[in-house]
Amino acid sequence: xxxxxxxxxxxxxxxxxxxxxxxxxxxxxxxxxxxxxxxxxxxxxxxxxxxxxxxxxxxxxxxxxxxxxxxxxxxxxxxxxxxxxxxxxxxxxxxxxxxxxxxxxxxxxxxxxxxxxxxxxxxxxxxxxxxxxxxxxxxxxxxxxxxxxxxxxxxxxxxxxxxxxxxxxxxxxxxxxxxxxxxxxxxxxxxxxxxxxxxxxxxxxxxxxxxxxxxxxxxxxxxxxxxxxxxxxxxxxxxxxxxxxxxxxxxxxxxxxxxxxxxxxxxxxxxxxxxxxxxxxxxxxxxxxxxxxxxxxxxxxxx
Amino acid sequence: xxxxxxxxxxxxxxxxxxxxxxxxxxxxxxxxxxxxxxxxxxxxxxxxxxxxxxxxxxxxxxxxxxxxxxxxxxxxxxxxxxxxxxxxxxxxxxxxxxxxxxxxxxxxxxxxxxxxxxxxxxxxxxxxxxxxxxxxxxxxxxxxxxxxxxxxxxxxxxxxxxxxxxxxxxxxxxxxxxxxxxxxxxxxxxxxxxxxxxxxxxxxxxxxxxxxxxxxxxxxxxxxxxxxxxxxxxxxxxxxxxxxxxxxxxxxxxxxxxxxxxxxxxxxxxxxxxxxxxxxxxxxxxxxxxxxxxxxxxxxxxxxxxxxxxxxxxxxxxxxxxxxxxxxxxxxxxxxxxxxxxxxxxxxxxxxxxxxxxxxxxxxxxxxxxxxxxxxxxxxxxxxxxxxxxxxxxxxxxxxxxxxxxxxxxxxxxxxxxxxxxxxxxxxxxxxxxxxxxxxxxxxxxxxxxxxxxxxxxxxxxxxxxxxxxxxxxxxxxxxxxxxxxxxxxxxxxxxxxxxxxxxxxxxxxxxxxxxxxxxxxxxxxxxxxxxxxxxxxxxxx
Numbered sequence: 001x002x003x004x005x006x007x008x009x010x011x012x013x014x015x016x017x018x019x020x021x022x023x024x025x026x027x028x029x030x031x032x033x034x035x036x037x038x039x040x041x042x043x044x045x046x047x048x049x050x051x052x053x054x055x056x057x058x059x060x061x062x063x064x065x066x067x068x069x070x071x072x073x074x075x076x077x078x079x080x081x082x083x084x085x086x087x088x089x090x091x092x093x094x095x096x097x098x099x100x101x102x103x104x105x106x107x108x109x110x111x112x113x114x115x116x117x118x119x120x121x122x123x124x125x126x127x128x129x130x131x132x133x134x135x136x137x138x139x140x141x142x143x144x145x146x147x148x149x150x151x152x153x154x155x156x157x158x159x160x161x162x163x164x165x166x167x168x169x170x171x172x173x174x175x176x177x178x179x180x181x182x183x184x185x186x187x188x189x190x191x192x193x194x195x196x197x198x199x200x201x202x203x204x205x206x207x208x209x210x211x212x213x214x215x216x217x218x219x220x221x222x223x224x225x226x227x228x229x230x231x232x233x234x235x236x237x238x239x240x241x242x243x244x245x246x247x248x249x250x251x252x253x254x255x256x257x258x259x260x261x262x263x264x265x266x267x268x269x270x271x272x273x274x275x276x277x278x279x280x281x282x283x284x285x286x287x288x289x290x291x292x293x294x295x296x297x298x299x300x301x302x303x
Numbered sequence: 304x305x306x307x308x309x310x311x312x313x314x315x316x317x318x319x320x321x322x323x324x325x326x327x328x329x330x331x332x333x334x335x336x337x338x339x340x341x342x343x344x345x346x347x348x349x350x351x352x353x354x355x356x357x358x359x360x361x362x363x364x365x366x367x368x369x370x371x372x373x374x375x376x377x378x379x380x381x382x383x384x385x386x387x388x389x390x391x392x393x394x395x396x397x398x399x400x401x402x403x404x405x406x407x408x409x410x411x412x413x414x415x416x417x418x419x420x421x422x423x424x425x426x427x428x429x430x431x432x433x434x435x436x437x438x439x440x441x442x443x444x445x446x447x448x449x450x451x452x453x454x455x456x457x458x459x460x461x462x463x464x465x466x467x468x469x470x471x472x473x474x475x476x477x478x479x480x481x482x483x484x485x486x487x488x489x490x491x492x493x494x495x496x497x498x499x500x501x502x503x504x505x506x507x508x509x510x511x512x513x514x515x516x517x518x519x520x521x522x523x524x525x526x527x528x529x530x531x532x533x534x535x536x537x538x539x540x541x542x543x544x545x546x547x548x549x550x551x552x553x554x555x556x557x558x559x560x561x562x563x564x565x566x567x568x569x570x571x572x573x574x575x576x577x578x579x580x581x582x583x584x585x586x587x588x589x590x591x592x593x594x595x596x597x598x599x600x601x602x603x604x605x606x607x608x609x610x611x612x613x614x615x616x617x618x619x620x621x622x623x624x625x626x627x628x629x630x631x632x633x634x635x636x637x638x639x640x641x642x643x644x645x646x647x648x649x650x651x652x653x654x655x656x657x658x659x660x661x662x663x664x665x666x667x668x669x670x671x672x673x674x675x676x677x678x679x680x681x682x683x684x685x686x687x688x689x690x691x692x693x694x695x696x697x698x699x700x701x702x703x704x705x706x707x708x709x710x711x712x713x714x715x716x717x718x719x720x721x722x723x724x725x726x727x728x729x730x731x732x733x734x735x736x737x738x739x740x741x742x743x744x745x746x747x748x749x750x751x752x753x754x755x756x757x758x759x760x761x762x763x764x765x766x767x768x769x770x771x772x773x774x775x776x777x778x779x780x781x782x783x784x785x786x787x788x789x790x791x792x793x794x795x796x797x798x799x800x801x802x803x804x805x806x807x808x809x810x811x812x813x814x815x816x817x818x819x820x821x822x823x824x825x826x827x828x829x830x831x832x833x834x835x836x837x838x839x840x841x842x843x844x845x
Contacts, residue, residue, distance in 0.1 A: 033732050033770075035759045041769035128733050131773030133765065301762060 025121065025148035027114045028062045028140060032128045038168040038191060038227065040133025043125050047148075048113045050141040051174045053207040054195065056234060056277060058269040062140040063108040072101035072111050081111055108271075118152040125162060134166030134188070143175035146182050153186035168227065172206075173213035180219055189227035190220050196238040197247040205237060214250075221255035228259045233288055235265070235278045241291050248295030259299040262289055338367045358443045368394040371614035380607040385584045388611060389577055389647070389712065395615050396623040397439040399645070400562055403636045404571040405449040408434060415630040424458040428474045435482060437630065440563075444484040447562040448514050450570075451489045452499040459498055467501035472509075475502070479511040486563040489514040493521035493548045495529040503532055507539040516543035517561035519551070520775065520782075527768055534764035534771075538786050544751075545782040547775045554747040564710055565749040565781060572641025572699045574748065576615045579647030579709045580608045582654035582681065583718050593658050593677070597684055605688045612644050612704060613695060620696045643700035645748045646689050647709030651678050652719040668738070669724030675738045682706075682722060686745040700747070708742065708750035723752050736774050743780040754784040761786065 031037075031044040050063045057063065070083035080095040081088055088111040095112065102110050125135055135156065137149050153167045166188040173192040194213060196202040202210035220226040229251060233239050251258060264280040280288070289302045345351065345359045370393045373381070380386045391399060409427060412420040416434060421427040431449065438445035459467060478487070491499050506516065518533050519525070525548070533543055544561065551559050551567055558570040568574055589600040619625055626632050626639040655668040655678045666674040686706055694704045708721030719725045722742045729735050732754065739752045760767055771782050 035756070035763045035766040039765055040763070041766035128773075130776050131733065131770050133769050303762070 022117060023148045023151045024115045024117055025145055025152065026065065027116050027121070028059075028110065028112075030121075030124060032124075033131070034136070037136040037138060037170060038134065038189070039166070041131055042168070043128060043132055043135045044170075045121060045135070045137050045142075045152075047137060047140045047142045047145050048110070049144045050139055050172065051144060051208065052141070052172050053108075055205060055274045056195075056232060056265050056270060057274065058266070060108045060269075060271050061102045061105060061110040066109045066111055066113065067107055069107065071106060072104055075100045075104050118148065118155045121152055122155045122159065122162065125156065125165070126159075129162055129165065132165055134168060136168040136170050136191075138170035139172075141172050141174065142169055143171050143179045143183075146175070146179045150182050150186055153183070157186055171216070173210075173216040174208060175212065175216055177215070177219060180216065180223075180225075184223065184225065187225060189225055190216075191228040191230060192217055192220065192226065193230045193232065194247070194251075195232050196243070197250055198238075198243060201238050201243070205232075205234065217251075218254045221258060226255055226258055228261055229255065230261045230263055231292075233262055233264045233280050233285060235280050235284060237277070239280065239284065239288055244288055244291045245295050248292045248297045252296045252298075257298040259301065260292065260297050261301040261303060262292065263303045333367055335367075338363060361443075362392060365392040365394050365396070370394075371618040373610055373614050376603070377607045377610045377614075380604060381611065383584065383588065385581055385588060385604055386608045386611055387579050387581065388615070389579060389709075391441055391576060391615070394623070395576060395619040397441070397625055397629075398573050398575050398619065398642065399441040399577050400446050400566055400568055400573040401438060401440050401631065401637060402447040402560055402562060402568055402570045402573045403434070403438055403445075403449075403631050404558075405431065405434070405454055405636075407571075408634070408636055409454060411634075413634055415634060421458065424455065424460075424462075424470055427455060427458045428471070432474065432477060432481065439629070440486075442484050442486050442563075444482045444487055446486050446488055446566075447560055447570075447573075448478065448482070448487055448489040450491070450560060452491045452496050452502060455498050456496055462497065464497045464500045464504065467497055468504050468508075471498075471501055471505055475505045475509060475511070479509075479513040482513055485512050485515055487514050488517065488560075488562045490517050490519060490560045491543065492519035492529075493524040495526055499529070500532065503536045506536050506542060510540045515564070518543040518545050519548040520545050520771070521548040522772075522775070524548070527765070530768045530771065531764040534760075534767045537767075537784060538761050538764070541785060545771055547780050547782075550744065550775075550778075550780050561749065561781070565751040565783075566645065566707065567747065567749045567780075568643075568705075569641045569699050571637055572643070573637065574705075575619050575642055575644040575696065576612055577645040577647050577707065577709070578608050578611045578615070579649055579707075580604055580685075581650045581718060582648060583650030583652075583657070586654040586657045593662060596658065597680070601681070601684060602688060605685055606692070608646060609689070609692050609694065609704065612646065616644055616694070616696050626696075639696060639698070641699040643697040643748075644694060644704045645707040646685075646704040647707045648682070648685060649709045649711060649715070649721050650718040651681060651708075651722045652725050653717075654678075654681065667728070669728065669735065670730055670738075675741075678722065678738075679741050682742050682745050705748035706746045707748035708746050710751050721750055721752075722746075729755075732770065736777055736779065740774070740777045740779050743778055746780060750780055751783055752779070752781075754782070756784055756786055758786060 025045070026048040028046040028048040030046070034042050034044045037044045046062060048062055049065050053063060066088055068083070068086045068088055070088055073081045073083050073088060077098065077100065078094050078096055080091045081101060082091075090111045090113075092112070092114075101112065125132070137152070142149055149169065156162045156165055156167060167186060169183060169187055169190045171190055171192055173194065192213070194210070194217065195205045196210065199210055202208070202213075217226065217229060231247065251260060262285060264285045265277055266279055267275050267277070285302050289300055293300055341363045342360060345356055345363060348356065351359065370388075377386070381388070409421060409430060412418050413434070416437065418430055418433060421430045431454070435445050435448065438447075440446045462470065491502060520530065533545070536542060544565065546561050546567065555567065555569050559567055560570050561567050566574065585600060585604045586596065589596045591600075620639070629637075631637045632639070652668040655674050658677060659666050659671070659674050664671075664673065666672075668674045668678050689704050689706055692704070693702055697703055710723075711718075711720035722739060724730070724735060724738060730738070735752070735754070743750050754770075756767065767784065774782050
């Protein structure tokens with residue numbers, strides 16, 4: 001993956017990033033080619049920082065923004081990290097990608113983020129646009145950087161070569177109405193996670209309430225911007241038949257016909273706290289799908 | 304037939320290079336004892352069916368004849384395996400690939416076959432089935448079964464896709480059983496029709512090796528949802544292969560088809576022969592700078608390949624007289640004017656890497672900008688020389704041979720097919736396509752790069768459609784991909800079922816399965832890195 005190399009900087013608080021010298025995004029990574037982040041082939045940008053702290057998180061190093069503590073500098077074998085002025089600077093040209101910095105990070109973060117302008121990100125998209133249906137912003141939680149997402153999408157929409165690309169947001173749904181209002185004019189669709197319909201179960205799994213998630217689902221469905229709802233399946237936590245039935249009933253009521261993707265929990269990449277969770281068997285996932293289908297969920301995809 | 308040597312006429316030269324002396328000598332016939340022992344082996348081989356034995360015995364007999372005479376330089380290049388006749392046989396008596404004009408046959412009927420023009424779908428299917436048995440090719444089976452959706456369209460009379468599936472199913476099964484050879488190729492598209500949809504459904508249902516299948520894709524005429532349907536079909540049975548319709552039409556006109564493995568040729572014509580040049584071996588025989596390779600060694604071997612091609616064409620046309628007597632010619636279903644010959648290339652990757660290494664660089668083909676540019680320079684140089692070199696009886700391509708990126712045969716070891724990037728070392732998708740796409744416009748007679756996707760593609764066929772559209776816009780002539788999870792493996796262009804491969808020691812119903820076994824062992828194509836390639840085809844008389 002090639003990205004603009006200038007001024008690689010991590011450790012800035014998000015608040016620092018946004019207002020000055022135009023809008024910047026704090027980017028944890030990019031995928032030029034993704035078959036699993038929305039319709040067709042998509043360019044995916046992962047933005048750093050998340051509002052949840054999910055036990056099942058597969059890339060926990062995207063949860064927090066680097067606080068500049070500098071612990072990682074000492075474990076870097078190639079000298080690609082440097083502590084300076086309360087920040088950790090990262091040199092991607094010498095980095096070998098061993099991820100020792102991520103392993104030792106006490107804050108569920110990474111020094112390997114890049115600060116990009118919307119224009120720089122658009123230039124990356126342009127290189128591979130011939131092969132794309134569209135772009136997706138993911139995370140972390142993309143909506144935490146909603147002003148950047150809006151500027152990025154606006155730049156795509158106003159570019160004659162790129163305006164045909166559809167623009168999707170992959171979100172945990174934990175965003176206020178004002179965020180969705182900001183994105184509405186430039187966004188084609190959103191894919192939202194629903195970790196659990198029950199508030200208590202949701203809090204166990206994510207550390208946060210699901211009130212804003214449900215409000216987001218309802219709002220986006222009403223606006224015709226809800227492309228997909230993802231249901232994470234964690235055995236013994238949120239896969240009881242009655243929970244699934246109520247979830248299906250809720251979705252068919254507030255978002256009739258929406259595409260639902262059932263994603264079985266996998267331990268790959270999770271922190272020790274998540275490895276105590278068990279993975280659903282194929283039979284368990286199939287049973288969950290059958291329960292959802294019986295309640296009238298429309299297009300159902302099981303992963 | 305006696306095994307005695309026949310006098311072979313010296314090939315006449317169109318334009319010998321100035322000052323170069325060419326000694327032309329007929330080769331002594333093979334040792335009769337060796338012929339007998341070969342024949343004895345074939346009749347006893349427990350893994351060969353009756354028909355497979357008959358075909359191999361014919362090859363033994365043909366190879367008891369001397370090869371067409373060539374110059375000493377050409378003979379040396381053959382002995383050194385820099386150039387290769389693809390085991391087509393010593394005495395070519397039928398063209399390598401024949402593409403009958405089935406549309407004309409259906410319209411006019413056939414005096415030779417004593418068949419009137421069919422009046423309905425059932426008669427049309429039986430007409431075609433009756434014809435296939437009399438269509439020659441290098442494999443002994445037809446390599447082209449027709450643009451079947453277009454051929455059948457006049458007879459379907461508003462039938463639904465469901466009704467068509469029922470009507471076509473016995474025919475589709477019979478194709479695989481009557482023509483048990485994966486090089487037998489049907490074409491579809493570019494327009495969306497009920498027959499085409501029915502065929503895709505049958506393919507997904509029956510999962511047969513035969514027919515090999517190509518879908519012609521036009522940016523305007525072929526809708527995305529048809530392509531997505533075809534992509535789903537690939538998930539089930541590794542077919543079809545996708546061809547860039549506009550690019551093919553620019554080279555061949557509207558009446559073209561993809562046959563055998565990725566060979567694009569004119570309908571009503573075909574290709575006399577396919578000698579190939581091993582670029583990797585050419586570089587190993589070269590002593591000197593990269594510039595000297597372009598000035599001396601490469602042109603010398605290109606001419607040697609062309610000379611071999613010319614000698615084989617002259618034998619086929621002038622000695623064997625195929626185009627004077629075959630029934631397809633008499634009925635106007637093929638004509639010599641629509642034939643040309645294919646100039647095959649392979650081993651580009653190893654050739655480039657070796658030249659780079661000698662130049663003091665570790666840049667590798669597929670990964671390094673300078674290496675890729677060197678590769679493009681090589682194919683452009685060959686293309687320019689072949690375009691300058693008159694070739695007899697090749698009016699089907701302006702009196703010239705057509706370039707073909709040869710996708711390998713089962714005996715190739717350590718040499719990469721055509722212009723592909725070596726298996727397991729392919730870079731990511733976009734860099735892969737950017738490295739290979741510039742070659743494609745040069746290879747009018749076909750070129751292939753197989754892309755590999757993991758099973759997540761199955762839930763998102765539209766993404767493959769996106770990549771395909773992008774690949775064609777980038778200048779790819781053809782697009783073929785494999786998915787890890789099905790029973791088929793695309794060996795070089797033709798298909799083999801993994802489950803058949805496992806039992807090959809005890810015999811296989813499809814002749815091509817044996818070729819697959821050899822290739823799979825040699826080139827590790829079932830161990831492809833996730834996304835990617837290898838290949839080959841070998842046919843011929845053995």
